[in-house]
Amino acid sequence: MVDLHAGDMRHHVRLYVRVFVALLVLTAVTVAASYLHLAVPIAVTIALIIAAAKGSLVASFFMHLITERRVVFGALVLTVVFFLVLMFLPLFTQWDTIGQKVQ
Amino acid sequence: MEIPYTVTERPDTGLYNAKLGVWLFLASEVMLFGALFSSYVLLRSGAEEWPHGWQHLSVPLAAFNTLVLISSSVTMVMSWASLKTKDFGKYRLYMGLTILAGLIFLAVKFFEYREHILMGEVPAHDTFFAIYFTLTGLHGLHVIGGMIVNGYFFGPGARMWSSEPERFTNRIEIAGVYWHFVDLVWIFLFPILYLL
Amino acid sequence: MDKAATAALHGHDHAPAHGHEHALGFWRKYVFSQDHKVIGIQYAVTGLFFLLFGFTLMIIMRWQLAYPGQPIPLIGSWLGERNAPGGIMLPEFYNQLGAMHGTIMVFLGVVPLAVGGFGNFVMPLQIGAPDMAFPKINMASYWVYFVGGVVMLVSFFLPGGAAQSGWTSYAPLADISPGQTSWLVGMVFLITSSLLGSINFIVTIIQLRAKGLTFMRLPFFVHAQFVTAFLLLLAFPPLEAAAIMQLMDRVAHTSFFLPSGLVVTGQPLAVSGGGTPLLWQHLFWFLAHPEVYVLILPAMGIVGEIVANNTRKPLWGYRVMVYSVIFLGFMSFIVWAHHMFMTGMGTTMSAFFQTTTMIISIPSVVILSALIISLYGGSIRFTTPMLFATAFMPMFGIGGLTGLPLGLAPSDIHLHDTYYVIGHFHYVVAPGTIFALFAGIYYWFPKATGRTMNELLGKVHFWGSFICINFVFMPMFIQGLQGMNRRLYDGGMQYAHAQPILHWNTVMSFAAWGLFLFQLPFVINFFLSIWRGRRVSDNPWEATTIEWTAAPSPPPHGNFPIVPEAYRGPYEYSVPGYPTDFLPQTQPDPPGHPAGTAAAIPAGRH
Numbered sequence: 001m002v003d004l005h006a007g008d009m010r011h012h013v014r015l016y017v018r019v020f021v022a023l024l025v026l027t028a029v030t031v032a033a034s035y036l037h038l039a040v041p042i043a044v045t046i047a048l049i050i051a052a053a054k055g056s057l058v059a060s061f062f063m064h065l066i067t068e069r070r071v072v073f074g075a076l077v078l079t080v081v082f083f084l085v086l087m088f089l090p091l092f093t094q095w096d097t098i099g100q101k102v103q
Numbered sequence: 104m105e106i107p108y109t110v111t112e113r114p115d116t117g118l119y120n121a122k123l124g125v126w127l128f129l130a131s132e133v134m135l136f137g138a139l140f141s142s143y144v145l146l147r148s149g150a151e152e153w154p155h156g157w158q159h160l161s162v163p164l165a166a167f168n169t170l171v172l173i174s175s176s177v178t179m180v181m182s183w184a185s186l187k188t189k190d191f192g193k194y195r196l197y198m199g200l201t202i203l204a205g206l207i208f209l210a211v212k213f214f215e216y217r218e219h220i221l222m223g224e225v226p227a228h229d230t231f232f233a234i235y236f237t238l239t240g241l242h243g244l245h246v247i248g249g250m251i252v253n254g255y256f257f258g259p260g261a262r263m264w265s266s267e268p269e270r271f272t273n274r275i276e277i278a279g280v281y282w283h284f285v286d287l288v289w290i291f292l293f294p295i296l297y298l299l
Numbered sequence: 300m301d302k303a304a305t306a307a308l309h310g311h312d313h314a315p316a317h318g319h320e321h322a323l324g325f326w327r328k329y330v331f332s333q334d335h336k337v338i339g340i341q342y343a344v345t346g347l348f349f350l351l352f353g354f355t356l357m358i359i360m361r362w363q364l365a366y367p368g369q370p371i372p373l374i375g376s377w378l379g380e381r382n383a384p385g386g387i388m389l390p391e392f393y394n395q396l397g398a399m400h401g402t403i404m405v406f407l408g409v410v411p412l413a414v415g416g417f418g419n420f421v422m423p424l425q426i427g428a429p430d431m432a433f434p435k436i437n438m439a440s441y442w443v444y445f446v447g448g449v450v451m452l453v454s455f456f457l458p459g460g461a462a463q464s465g466w467t468s469y470a471p472l473a474d475i476s477p478g479q480t481s482w483l484v485g486m487v488f489l490i491t492s493s494l495l496g497s498i499n500f501i502v503t504i505i506q507l508r509a510k511g512l513t514f515m516r517l518p519f520f521v522h523a524q525f526v527t528a529f530l531l532l533l534a535f536p537p538l539e540a541a542a543i544m545q546l547m548d549r550v551a552h553t554s555f556f557l558p559s560g561l562v563v564t565g566q567p568l569a570v571s572g573g574g575t576p577l578l579w580q581h582l583f584w585f586l587a588h589p590e591v592y593v594l595i596l597p598a599m600g601i602v603g604e605i606v607a608n609n610t611r612k613p614l615w616g617y618r619v620m621v622y623s624v625i626f627l628g629f630m631s632f633i634v635w636a637h638h639m640f641m642t643g644m645g646t647t648m649s650a651f652f653q654t655t656t657m658i659i660s661i662p663s664v665v666i667l668s669a670l671i672i673s674l675y676g677g678s679i680r681f682t683t684p685m686l687f688a689t690a691f692m693p694m695f696g697i698g699g700l701t702g703l704p705l706g707l708a709p710s711d712i713h714l715h716d717t718y719y720v721i722g723h724f725h726y727v728v729a730p731g732t733i734f735a736l737f738a739g740i741y742y743w744f745p746k747a748t749g750r751t752m753n754e755l756l757g758k759v760h761f762w763g764s765f766i767c768i769n770f771v772f773m774p775m776f777i778q779g780l781q782g783m784n785r786r787l788y789d790g791g792m793q794y795a796h797a798q799p800i801l802h803w804n805t806v807m808s809f810a811a812w813g814l815f816l817f818q819l820p821f822v823i824n825f826f827l828s829i830w831r832g833r834r835v836s837d838n839p840w841e842a843t844t845i846e847w848t849a850a851p852s853p854p855p856h857g858n859f860p861i862v863p864e865a866y867r868g869p870y871e872y873s874v875p876g877y878p879t880d881f882l883p884q885t886q887p888d889p890p891g892h893p894a895g896t897a898a899a900i901p902a903g904r905h
Contacts, residue, residue, distance in 0.1 A: 047294035138540035233553035
């Protein structure tokens, strides 16, 4: 691993500060949106999009995922696939009864 | 024979062992929290009625806590960057701030919990509070775990800086990746539990 | 680079390691060891103990099934008045034995032996690594497993007794029945241990492979362990989440798995309700189906090694086997709800899970076929490990094929929850996986101790076990097809439809007791051979893989006197033109010759 020079460092710090500001703005937006008391489906969509954006910023820049190696990506892509499976397949099995009382 | 690639990167993967290890650990964490999120979705979609988070929980406090955790992520990454420029004093400062932020987060969480429990809104109250306490409790445990690790690297673990600086920097990077993940989980918990 | 030069270059690497080894005291060397070989042996011995213990539980249950309501001979009085007053087993105790038999065999016996034992001991040696990537985490994973095991054992003596809701712990029963809390605590330990272990395995395989050991040169066993580690890593956390929620239900009185309006023995349950029992089943089977492959993949890996070695020819279709294992691992995450056809899920999803279930049978069949075809044209050495490995094939075949009717919803409706299911998965795990594990023990015993196990005792063990085990499990298909339910503590005595097949209960019980007796030669052989076994060379089976060709038996701390390097694939047996019938992976090509011409080397270099 190469050491950073002072110049690179300033560049890095600027980046971190910019990401920080973006996260603050997005937090403010999502809180503000929640005060509008929108219908649940729209509110969920907005909240999840903003959360996903914030999460991507954290993962990409703070966790340096954007410059990470292929092996790590491979493992994470696999995880994301199974995460989606875990999120949606159980839900689909109850598709017929959603919104009704679960027996 | 020494175990290879504890400090340097293996040429064909471009990784040192612990870097790969922490990402795999986070992969399992994704599945752990994923299962709880999935449970949340299943329980909520199957419920006759489900309260909006803001009806019961304090959005301002949680927004403040979001702010605290995001800031701690910045200080954490700064502490690593300080080691990269070989500025140990700054590392100590930023690491200290990260731990402090963790403490503030937990303190706020404590007062939130206390308020709910005093009002009888315990986990057994209904399924909403059950999943609220389970998710935030598990996340809180992760915060505590991260603070223990960070505290170790702030205190006794920092001795490694003088003997093996490169390895120590790697360790802070690893601890950072974990800490950012804790932040990331909260970024999803906040809207799901409080705002929806 | 030839070996002498390598030795000169790396001589300084292992010299301090040896000094280090001698400096360690008894506790650091044998108990809290960080050496993957010691940890592997610890795992294996603990796993074997739990296999025996779990089997003993079944031995006791089989008495109750064959002679319901009669006092248990010999050991009946030891079971305690709470469990078996006057030696007659109570239903609650039968349920405890059943639940704990499953839990112990799967989580404390087979997985620790197959993954923790063989994976830890063999895998780093096969990839030419000095140790696992994280030795301290490796040690932690064993001791966390140990604590989990102790919690499970102790639970028998706690006020509520052990868990009694089956190894599947279905809610809502598991939420309200006694003994479950300790099961959950134990599981949290076991899951944590598996997670630590799996991270270590994946990092080790990716990062610590010897020079020249590309992925397609890895022994099949390593591939199997690699995929297994991914299954453990990604499938176990959902069960951990489920265990946490069930703990919350039991301790904090939440209702994650308790629906509204639940009535227990005529009394409405005082809970908030609003939960769903199906959530537990989803999270449980999200783990437990991949777990089936955690049980079977290492076994396939072991059989692959032994078949190649004892047929003296390369594995047939090695590449296809590798791709099949990876595909199998992937698919195992999207078939779980075939355990839940009876839960009233929609027909679309039933069709989806039936389809994926049929698809996942394809790679299993591919692997099994490749193993069987590997036998063709080989000059087979029928050593004890090979006997067990050969028996694995038809036994696993029976287990796999009887699974197909269970994977199709229409036939599953009849067979669900009957003895047919028990017969099916026991054929996969007992004469399948456990036979492969025995094969592995006989095969790698010389590497771990420098001595072989006795062949005669081994053959007695094999033939006795092979005959008995089929008499235990084959009749289960008959009973199950007749519609006899599992988990009946009287063996189905009070059901009219079970009357014509009840007599099989006695046959199965005697076969099970016979099976128990035929494990004695193994136990004797195991301990006798540690101290009295015939001393053998470093490569007694004349194998090609690195653990045999580059490491002494038993390997020292750090494993290899010379850093090994791989020059070819893992199964170069009977290479035309090469003087011996095995060409080691670590054998370099002659200087000045292009790669792959090692066959031209004169004899005497291995």
